[in-house]
Amino acid sequence: MADPREDDFLDDIEDAAAEEQELMMTEITDEAAEIDALRAERDALQDKFMRALADAENARKRAQKDRAEAENYGGSKMARDMLPVHDNLKRALDTVTDEQRADYSALLEGIELTMRELRTVFSRHGITLIDPQIGDRFDPQLHEAMFEAPLPGTRAGEIIQVSTQGFMLHDRILRPAQVGVSSNRDA
Numbered sequence: 001m002a003d004p005r006e007d008d009f010l011d012d013i014e015d016a017a018a019e020e021q022e023l024m025m026t027e028i029t030d031e032a033a034e035i036d037a038l039r040a041e042r043d044a045l046q047d048k049f050m051r052a053l054a055d056a057e058n059a060r061k062r063a064q065k066d067r068a069e070a071e072n073y074g075g076s077k078m079a080r081d082m083l084p085v086h087d088n089l090k091r092a093l094d095t096v097t098d099e100q101r102a103d104y105s106a107l108l109e110g111i112e113l114t115m116r117e118l119r120t121v122f123s124r125h126g127i128t129l130i131d132p133q134i135g136d137r138f139d140p141q142l143h144e145a146m147f148e149a150p151l152p153g154t155r156a157g158e159i160i161q162v163s164t165q166g167f168m169l170h171d172r173i174l175r176p177a178q179v180g181v182s183s184n185r186d187a
Contacts (some may be wrong), residue, residue, distance in 0.1 A: 036062030072126060072170050079127055079167075082118070083175055087164055089115045122167070130177045132159050142166060144176040154182035 092111055101108055119129070130142050136159045138145060143159070143166065151160045161180045166177030 022068065026167065029055055073172065075125060076169050076172075076174060079122070079169060080174055081123065082122075083167060086115070086122075090165070126170045127174065128168045130168060131153070132162055132166075132177050132179055134159055134162065138181045142176060143179045145181045146178045147180050149180060150182040150184050151182045152184075154184050156182055156184050158182045 089111060093108070093115065096104075096108060122128075132143060135154075138157045138159055146163050149160065154160055158181070160182045162178035163178040163180070164175075167174040
């Protein structure tokens, strides 16, 4: 027959082993939960990092675009203010008669030189002339219709008069050309 103390001893060892196993399982479960929490935290931080990186890249691109726009279009207000100077010089030269040209050649040469210099400065800063001709087709992207009138020998939508030339600043309209347009109906 087995000694009862031996049975108690074995029961105590089994109980201790079961407690130890339960304690180890709890520790493993706690460690697994901690690992899962650390992974979740890592993933959240990685997501925040990637978003911050994307935001920084977007801000860099936006700043670069803003800088390019400021460089290209920052002077548009001053350029727009200079257009009447161009218009007035052109009007002055357009009204000169042959007799006046002979009498005031030095003065007119100075006005022409000033006009060329103004156009050179415009060109240097990306300002180009929109110079429609009579008979050209009206383009609402480049022209502003000041009036419509039926003119024999023309088709509807043809330019019949140019009041003022227009200007573009790089790829934007600074001022549309002001024109008169034929309202004749196509036959």
